[in-house]
Amino acid sequence: MSGDHLSGPAFRGQRRGLMLVLSSPSGAGKTTLSQRLIAQNPDLVLSVSATTRTPRPGEQDGRDYFFTQEERFLEQAFDGQFYEWAKVFDHYYGTPKGPVEEALDEGRDVVFDIDWQGARKLTEQAPDDVVRVFILPPSLKLLRDRLKKRAQDTDEIINGRMERAKSEIAHWGEYDYVVVNDDFALALEKLNQILHAERLRRTRHPWLDGFVDALMEE
């Protein structure tokens, strides 16, 4: 049996899916990185959050976010429909429970693009399933340049996000891995390496107990 089998579809269903959490200051690149990671690993599932913020140009309801009104969001939140939820930049954001639990139970790995508050809450609830990666920009100057070049937010919003950048970065030490997103291809390669190594972690493969027992009895 080659090691690749441990992470491949042959063993899907024999391990629980892992929760790959990406956080960063706004504009460091986690959305772009997670989209490309999923394009390269189509068996990954993206957790689509609900939010009360308005859609940016090009964003689609149900694909990028579930765009919702504050009253409805809070109803769902107090009804326990979110794995976690938080207020970020004056809007509510939350991770719907249903699709995530379904994917994990099927042994599929789920990618989350959420802030440090969400990462903390997921870790409290599922410490064995969560793998946390913090994405850093090469510099704050380049972070601002990226937010400007993305050209989807007003100067006021960009200034607000830059003001919050340091308080988000302050949580980097709560993460399992840190990737500096300077060269995009290199950062993506590092994320792939983290994903593939974490899929192989012994503790994610309870079937190994029986496999090793059988080996020892040969």
Ligand SMILES: Nc1ncnc2c1ncn2[C@@H]1O[C@H](COP(=O)(O)OP(=O)(O)OP(=O)(O)O)[C@@H](O)[C@H]1O
């Ligand atoms: N390594 C990189 N080099 C240059 N530009 C990049 C790099 N990575 C991402 N970008 C660009 O930076 C901009 C911000 O990226 P992205 O929207 O993915 O950030 P984000 O961290 O998800 O932000 P937010 O938290 O606001 O959603 C995008 O225009 C993206 O194309």
Ligand SMILES: Nc1nc2c(ncn2[C@@H]2O[C@H](COP(=O)(O)O)[C@@H](O)[C@H]2O)c(=O)[nH]1
């Ligand atoms: N705690 C959560 N944070 C979330 C969730 N979905 C997104 N986010 C974070 O919000 C900010 C802003 O996102 P933007 O799309 O408006 O730029 C960013 O840090 C996201 O990671 C969520 O469900 N829970």
